[in-house]
Amino acid sequence: MARRRLLLTGPSRRSRRGDVVGIALLAVLLVVFPLVATPSVINVGVYALIYGLAALGLSLLMGLAGQVSLGQAGFFAIGAYTQGVLVTRYDFGGLAASVIAVAVTMTAALLVGLPLLRLRGHYLALATLGFGVIVAVLASESDFLGATSGIYGIAKPEMNNRLYNSSTEYFLLLVPVVLIGLLLARNVVESRIGRALGAVNDSEVAAESLGVDTFRLRVQVFVLSAAYASVAGTAFAHWLGVVNPNASNFPLSVKFLLMAVLGGVGTVYGAVVGAFAVEGLDDGLRRLIPELVPGAVGEVQLIGFGILLTAIMIFLPGGLHQLWTTVRRRLAARAGPGDGPSGAEAKAPPDEGPLLAREGRPAPGTPLLEVRGLTKRFGGVTAVDGFDLTVDAGEIVALIGPNGAGKTTAFNMISGPVVPTAGTVTMAGTRVEGRKPHVFARAGATRTFQNLQIFTTATVLGNVMVGRHLRSTSGLLGAALVLPARREERAVEASARELLELLGLGADADRLAVDLPFGRQRLVEIARALALEPDLLLLDEPMAGLSGAERRDLARLLRRLRAGGMAIVLVEHDVEAVLALADRVAVLEDGVRIALGTPDEVRHDPAVVAAYLGVEPEDADAVAVADSGPAGLP
Amino acid sequence: MRRTAPARAAALLAALTLGLAACAESESGGGGGGGGAADESGPIKIGAVLDITGAGASLGVPERQALELLASQLQEEGGIDGREVELIIEDNQSTEDGAAKAINKLVNEDEVDLVLGASRTGPSLAMRPVAESNQIPMISLAANQAIVDGSEWVFKTAQNDRVVIERMIDYMADQGHTTIGLARDASGFGEGVQEMFDEIGAAEGISVVAAEKFAPDATDFTAQMVNLRNAAADINVIWGIPPAAGLAQQAYVQLGIAAPVMQSHGIGNQVFLDTAGDSAEGLVAPLGRLVVADQLPEDDPQADVINEFVEAYTAEYDQGPSTFAGHAYDGWQLAIDALREVGTDKQAVRDHLEGLEDVVGISGTFTMSPDDHSGLTKEALVLVTVENGAWKLLPDQGTGG
């Protein structure tokens, strides 16, 4: 599971504020629009609002979950058909029907998503494409759904004795719906869920190690995205008065995709702006092209779509949002160069007391992690062979050995990303071998990575807040509806800042994590792991790249954590540092544990001495890369 | 914390929008079309929604040509009582949603006085509710009777599929056939056809024993024809429009099905003859008199109208009109006649259309009533075959003719 190449990098957390400005601006424009536009332009606007909702859902899916759907129209159609059937056959009111329609669509999305979301990237895109076509075919085969003619005679909505039958009225009816949709979407993006998914896009393995259940969240966002499509579908059904299998056709899915991409994937207001741009272009080209090319009939406007879609992907992958942020940045730069906080020289507090002791932690000495007969074979090579280890609460265990001894592989099997060939791993009573990293995290353990897995698009604070994922609870719905989530968000932020202060990272909290020097990025990873308040912490070469002073600070920190009751397992190259720090040391060579004991026992073990003689630490790096964490996963 | 302020602002804006929206709504009053008093100044607007592209293009294109021709003729004559008549044509891309979109635009945006179209059944059915709810007269050019059944505002000029099927059943009874194999268009044009054959055929002991469907844009008919061959009915019916109907005819002959074949009234154009090629020889179809204009007896009441139209159309476009052009002609003439007689008051136009009696058109002689918004009987159709690549009036018109 290599670090996934991103389709489209999500917006950096720093630019999210642009969303609020965007939404506000959009709100004003949408209200003014019908007052100034001609009827034919408003008519275009109605379609833009309807399609914009579906595109917004798609944009969320792409921006948050990093997944592309080419079958968004399928959910659009399910929503529209359900609405049509309920209104025309069973005399439901429009509002009640649309609630049911959205529920039906979300159920369908869940059923479709459970198998399909196990696929990734282009496979998912193509499978959803298939889904869209299947919906269209089934609809045209179903007599109940009116076969190819579909369902017609869906009346314009009537509320409070007002019939919304002109384009102006329908537009104004839709504006609040779209704005609410935008606000909900923004809340989700800003929420715990949005943060976790952003982290998944940056480093899936790191996010999972912090307890993020990637699959579950992806399914949730997929279902949410379908819900947007179905709201659009119900609005479409009423406006057009007819729903037929074309509502699920591939070109419509492409149109949604174009809108999302044009507006800027992941920016919530972008999809709506994109929808106006695309619909405007659609209408304009329909009129323009027949003037330029005599005799042109049919969907000639597609030429503009094709060129636009291609050109954006090549020249402006961030869509209109990218254009907008670039312009703003230029303006801001002219106004005066801003400088980020430096804060490089923050001192760790000299305090020596126990850290992060908390209620309910296992008493020191109780067995926490039990590894039995852990084995991994890659083809003919046995990387780890029958590895046994027991770690008790409140002790520091070091895992050392020459390069290529299988330390990181053992780590990866214990923490989840690598499935062992044989053996068991029990963490606090839960069997975790072969399970995903988030299961390990849920059992109270997490890890850091030898080759850093920092969430590159997030700030230092944002990185650490992801670590609080399991210590907070708000779900998608709560996040969308703001209130309970908002309070929890404040608590999460406060505790993350507290932790950063503790590690001396307080001054860097609002900088992008990738802008920090290497050593401090390691500290960010540790802070992120600590935010989980784990009972067991696995550290993969935490000292690498740190200065002498930083190493001493880190060692002091680890001792304080031990005093707080935490168990720590570390893989480390700096043997002297390890022997000074650890309570017990395990030595691996060629995948076999050749020694286990106190630092003193190990120091004088003849097998260990033999193993360490004749090893050239210089060619360590090349081997380390091959043997390193996530890059070496299947 | 920092994020809440802008969020609150946005929420406020949303609330504001809701309020504003409510205000704007109450100001804009009734809005929309409706059957209110007609505007008696400015041009009279006639909207047309046609299948110009897509599966129905072979119908919609000649219809557009006919309408454009007639509109320019009217223009030269000086319009109706000095008022210009503006024709606005929209393409529905042969789709139901395209048709609904188009009629919504014509009604809301262009505020037309009357709507013609669509070319095929499905799109016409999609347009019907819009016409009804906006109370605007609509004249469809398509066949399926469902378009006008129980309708107040919708009329049509193509022969009902019911009268077509009556004519076909008459012929089958004459020939002594009792079992039918049917391959029908899967879209609106073919919907309900099987049931109607059974219903009308019941009296003669004729019934459908095998039914297959094909999409209007299908190109491969092997599966359908294999199944028809197996059914071994006395006679087979292919019910579709070109080019699909022509390709199905080809497959029928290629797979060597021995039973005779009938086609529907959906094939009355050159595109069918072109796509079916040699395989069309000998088929029988009930069509309007237009395709055999040159073979009509001189005393035929429609002869004058048809010949005049054929002449004008051929002079303009260098090719003869199809039956679909004829449906458009009829639709236009009925509309203009009503507008000329009663002006643009929509209710009056509707009432006038419903009261039409013995109006001679291309597709037949129209007599409308509150129960019949189609106005044609099976006498509007003649049985036609194909001989040497051209339409030929069947000498024996059977009991129906």
Place this chain on the structure above:
Amino acid sequence: MTDLLQLLFAGLSQGAVYALIAIGFVAIFTVSGVINLAQGEFAALAGLVAISAAGGGMLLPAAAVLAVSTVAIVAVVMERLVIFPVRGMTTLVSLILTLGVSTGLKALMLLIYGPDAKGLEPLFPGAFDLAGVSIRYQELLILAVAGVVALAVYWFYEKTLAGKSLRACAEQPVAARLVGISLSRASLLSFLIAGCVGAIGGVLASPIYFTGWESGLTLGLKGFVAATLGGLVSVRGAVLGGLLLGVLENLTAGYISTGLRDAVAFFLLIVVLVARPSGIFGRHAEARV
């Protein structure tokens, strides 16, 4: 039995067309990881060029050659303009990019050739009966030419130096660069191959299945499904996938319902992607990541 044979035969000739298009997908995907959603448009464009050339009085074989070369040029230009300049191309990005090209090409065809679907006149019109199975000469031609083309492509990849180096690019990009195989040229070549086989498929299919500006969508998607059935990286798999798909579609149409014909392909697509992403004929597993 006759019916089954008739349906099988119709399925095989249709499947041969899918197979040719599927080969195009494989040719490009193996080199650059690009899924070219404009592959179907290559076929449609070839059909339309041939129809209009033949309509203008050109001899059929000449029209076919003109069509294939036109499409080859289009494919190469597309690679240089759209695929080559993009840094950090991923399969997902390529989907969106080629979708854009596909949409543009479609509109271009609509503008140039109009909205109506037409059929190229067959080289050998007519049909004959064999044990009650009616076979069109054109169907035989499709099977024969598709067979020859598939063998030629297979031979090219397995036996020639250029073909082997293309495979090397796909399997070992770094190694390929080290021994002097340019990825850029390999990518260009793969588009050329895809353009040619797609175009041949389009010209062959036109007399029976007709060609219109929109034909490429279905052809392309079905071709993609065929390629996926074969694991997306194997020419052999693509051909088998195409034939299998064609046959299954016709059997479904004949024995279940003609309306479900188009669903078969996509149902298979989803099942295969979820259950066996390496394709049903694939041997070496390709990761889903």
